[in-house]
Amino acid sequence: MHRVLTIVLAALLLGACQSVPLEGPARAEVPEVILLWPEGPPGGVPDGLTEMVVERVNPFGLLDRAAHEVTAPSLTLFRPEDSDGSAILIIPGGGYRWVVIDKEGFEGARHFSARGATVYVLRYRLPHQGWQAGPDAPLQDAQRAIRLIRSRASEDGIDPARVLVMGFSAGGHLAGALHTGADVSTYAPLDAADLHSARPDATALIYPVATMQLPHAHPGSRLNLLGDAPSPKAETAWSLESRIEAGQPPAFLMHAEDDPAVPVENALLLYDALRTADVPVEMHLFETGGHGFGLRGIAGTPLEAWPDLVTSWGRAKGIFAPGNRTGLAGPAD
Known part of the structure; x- marks a missing residue:
């Protein structure tokens, strides 16, 4: 049974650009949290939402949390x-139902930061919760x-x-929406930070949700993003393959x-x-591997190559410095 841990965010009282040390044993592992919005998200917080973290069971015995609401x-x-001067914005998955914290967030962040990148893991709002x-x-x-x-x-x-979005x-899907819609105005500028471009310098999409059109759409992501009966226009608008230019x-x-x-x-689309x-x-396709593996359980399989493939590609695109180190040390490296 999942254990639900309610997070009390005193950081809400601080400015968006301030860094807030986390308390407890995670302090050394996760030193800083940067809030995105100084006065809360655009439009305010819908009634009835309480941010919480759920701990999940996994076969590796590793910490596996997801942020809800x-x-x-x-x-x-x-x-x-x-530091090699590069930056990575990691956007974890969760079917737009929750945001995975460790498996597709912090573990990858530790891996790539150990190799010279400054890594930021995004915890984002879920679209179906009344925003x-x-x-x-x-x-x-x-x-x-x-x-x-x-x-x-x-x-x-x-x-x-030299900012890579992964x-x-x-x-x-969210990284792809940023890739294809970085210049779309979605909120009124708040401060000097919003004078900067939101366009990634490169984008890495790992087993991505892309299309919102059946039969290949991921049902949960489609439901949580667009509702249970989206119009053909909405399906097309949020299908990444239709947004490429x-x-x-x-x-x-x-x-x-x-x-x-x-x-x-x-x-493929x-x-x-x-x-x-x-x-x-x-593009790299692996014959087997399933879904949602991140860095877990890939040692000794063809999948263990993917972090190095990203690094080599990023180096070729000028994101990572020539001396950026590669190699996979383990699932929580």
């Missing part, structure tokens, strides 16, 4: 000991996140022109062909659209 969108910052912006609510958070990252470039020691599953940033796609949750056709628009794209 997110009311205080944030970035968790992982600083490298030896004034509806399906735009997560995109508001993603746009604000990348603008804040660039506004902190001097403080965090990053190059604002999304997993439904987080891949020439001049968008380079993209990296990775998927397992036997994915039972998000069909591999999601990656994106790949075809990117190639048709002459957007630089690299």
Whole structure:
């Protein structure tokens, strides 16, 4: 049975750009949390929501948490000991029903920060929970996140022109929405941070949700983003393959062909659209692997190559420095 831990966020009283140390044993692991919105999210918080974290059982015996009813969108910052100047915004999945914290967030952040990147993990709002912006609510958070990252470039020691967005599953859909809609106005500018561009310099989509059209749409993500009876217009508008245009940033796609949750056709549709628009794209398909693995259980399998494939591609695209270290040490490296 899941254990529900209600989080009391005293940080809500602080400004969006302030960093708040976490309390307890996680302090050394997760040193800083940056709130996205100084006065709360655009449009206010719907009645009845209480942000909470649910601990989940997994076969690896690892910490596995998910954030439900997110009311205080944030970035968790992982600083490298030896920075190469690159930055990664990680957007975890969760079917737009919750936001995975460890498996597709903190574990990847530790892996890539150990190799020189400054990593920010996004905790974003869920679109079906009464937000004034509806399906735009997560995109508001993603746009604000990348603008804040660039506004902190001097403080965090990053190059604002070397920002990679990496999304997993439904987080891949949100990363793709940012990739294709960085310049779409979704909220009124708040401060100087919003003068910065929300356009990624490169985008990596890991087993991404892409299409909202049947039969290949992920049912849960489609339901939570667009409701139980979306119009054909809404389906098309939120299908990433229909949003691809020439001049968008380079993209990296990775998927397992036997994915039972998000069909591999999601990656294939994106790949075809990117190639048709002459957007630089690299895709890697694995025969087996299923869905939602992150860095867990991949040692000794072909899947263990994917973090190094991202690193090599990112180096070729100018995101990571030539000396950026590769290699996978373990699931919670």
